[in-house]
Amino acid sequence: MIYAYILIEAEPTRVQELVEELAGMQLDASVIKSVHATTGRFDLIAYVEAPTIQDLGN
Secondary structure (H helix, E strand, C coil): CEEEEEEECCCHHHHHHHHHHHCCCEECCEEEEEEEECCCCCCEEEEEEECCHHHHHC
């Protein structure tokens, strides 16, 4: 299994909505395990799990 943190830029008005929307979302073979709001250059950080690095890239 491959685990990664993905940094996401979002519209400020959608940050809370995206936290709820993305958490638990399945993307092909990858799964977003958790999403958290941040401050600074990026607005969200997602913890993602995928079987391979290629699946993570998809």
